Amino acid sequence: MYECVIVGGGIHGTNLAQRLLEDVALEREDVRIVDPNERLLASFRRKARACEMDAMRSTFVHHVGTEPFGLENFAEARGREEELLPTPGYPRRPSLSLFLDYADRVIERKELRSLHRRATVDTIAEDGDGLVLETDAGPIRTRSCVLAIGHGGRYRTPDWATGVDRLTHVWDGFDPDRRTEGTIVVGGGVTAAQLATCLADREPVTLLSRRELEDAAIEADPQWINWSHIERELHRHPPGSRRRLEVVREARNDATVPPTLLDRLEDAVDAGELRTRVGDVASARAVDGEVRLLLADGGCCSANRIVLATGFDPVFDHPFVDRVATTLDLERGHRGMPVLDDGTLAWRREDGSRSPVFVTGALAAGTVGPFAGNVAGARRAADRLAEPIAERGRTAPAAD
Numbered sequence: 001m002y003e004c005v006i007v008g009g010g011i012h013g014t015n016l017a018q019r020l021l022e023d024v025a026l027e028r029e030d031v032r033i034v035d036p037n038e039r040l041l042a043s044f045r046r047k048a049r050a051c052e053m054d055a056m057r058s059t060f061v062h063h064v065g066t067e068p069f070g071l072e073n074f075a076e077a078r079g080r081e082e083e084l085l086p087t088p089g090y091p092r093r094p095s096l097s098l099f100l101d102y103a104d105r106v107i108e109r110k111e112l113r114s115l116h117r118r119a120t121v122d123t124i125a126e127d128g129d130g131l132v133l134e135t136d137a138g139p140i141r142t143r144s145c146v147l148a149i150g151h152g153g154r155y156r157t158p159d160w161a162t163g164v165d166r167l168t169h170v171w172d173g174f175d176p177d178r179r180t181e182g183t184i185v186v187g188g189g190v191t192a193a194q195l196a197t198c199l200a201d202r203e204p205v206t207l208l209s210r211r212e213l214e215d216a217a218i219e220a221d222p223q224w225i226n227w228s229h230i231e232r233e234l235h236r237h238p239p240g241s242r243r244r245l246e247v248v249r250e251a252r253n254d255a256t257v258p259p260t261l262l263d264r265l266e267d268a269v270d271a272g273e274l275r276t277r278v279g280d281v282a283s284a285r286a287v288d289g290e291v292r293l294l295l296a297d298g299g300c301c302s303a304n305r306i307v308l309a310t311g312f313d314p315v316f317d318h319p320f321v322d323r324v325a326t327t328l329d330l331e332r333g334h335r336g337m338p339v340l341d342d343g344t345l346a347w348r349r350e351d352g353s354r355s356p357v358f359v360t361g362a363l364a365a366g367t368v369g370p371f372a373g374n375v376a377g378a379r380r381a382a383d384r385l386a387e388p389i390a391e392r393g394r395t396a397p398a399a400d
Contacts, residue, residue: 001143008033018110028111033115034117036119052195052198054198058093060093062378063102063103083098087217122320123327125327130143131144131357144356156313160282167284168306180305185309195309206275210279211255215256215257215258218253244337281295291303316335321338338359364381
């Protein structure tokens with residue numbers, strides 16, 4: 001039996017595995033990362049490639065490793081300081097290439113690949129003094145489990161887009177290398193702006209957003225990175241409450257574009273390489289080899305392909321989350337939000353007791369706050385996860 005199994009091998013899962021090995025008395029044989037992909041961070045890499053992302057939005061101290069200045073030192077030692085990019089009013093941020101190269105270095109040096117078990121978890125059930133994870137590669141027994149599933153691979157598709165040919169989501173089947181005679185990118189945030197700007201270098205592109213583009217350097221006010229601020233502004237509301245979700249949503253700079261990227265986009269518009277348009281799509285249909293979008297204001301636009309950059313479906317109602325919560329009698333709040341213990345991130349049972357299931361990533365937004373799903377949230381969550389997970393192992397009966 002393992003002491004802790006982390007479900008999800010993205011940034012949150014990879015960072016947490018290190019914290020469990022470095023900060024508390026868990027050994028390598030006690031910890032596993034279960035993820036269906038071929039390598040750690042594979043999903044993040046695919047998403048970054050699909051939208052042709054070239055730089056991180058988070059600052060250089062937020063990365064996969066556990067040493068805050070590790071990425072900066074990595075860059076300086078290799079003469080790559082120019083890849084620490086300036087951000088007006090904020091610390092520098094790394095290029096995507098630098099971020100991933102440092103992540104690979106961390107994974108290699110700390111031998112994290114050996115902790116990765118490639119499998120898909122279907123359900124989790126209680127099993128004596130622990131849990132059993134039923135996977136497509138067989139059952140896995142553990143004393144505790146951490147859900148680090150990100151947004152769960154479910155992407156928001158507007159009703160008007162259902163069943164329309166020549167339409168895809170940027171993170172679900174889109175091939176950035178395939179050329180067309182023209183593309184409409186639908187969305188108003190950083191992914192839409194990044195994709196439209198890059199595609200405009202090689203084909204006619206229209207960026208269609210529901211409102212005028214707004215800029216914001218990072219995902220929320222930096223105060224939300226600090227636990228003291230989170231406790232004062234978020235934890236004063238009941239766990240799982242509607243008000244907690246409202247506070248998180250009000251704090252997030254969703255559907256915004258970093259100023260440096262917005263400048264590039266506006267330069268492309270001025271150069272005639274990119275068009276922007278504002279409007280709500282009422283319907284879409286394929287006509288003569290193109291997709292025609294009819295807008296709510298009576299206008300229309302068409303292109304050979306439509307690429308949606310419309311974000312994720314809510315992770316709170318993910319089918320896997322539903323199955324886990326139902327099987328283990330875990331408490332859920334407003335719109336399915338997990339009700340967590342604020343001090344440990346343990347998911348509470350319906351009877352109010354703490355379960356052996358812990359949560360990080362976007363699924364923990366009701367406790368970790370608006371940065372929960374971002375790189376900064378990985379470290380904040382791990383601050384509270386490591387010791388309670390180790391404590392379960394110290395107090396559990398010896399395994400047979």
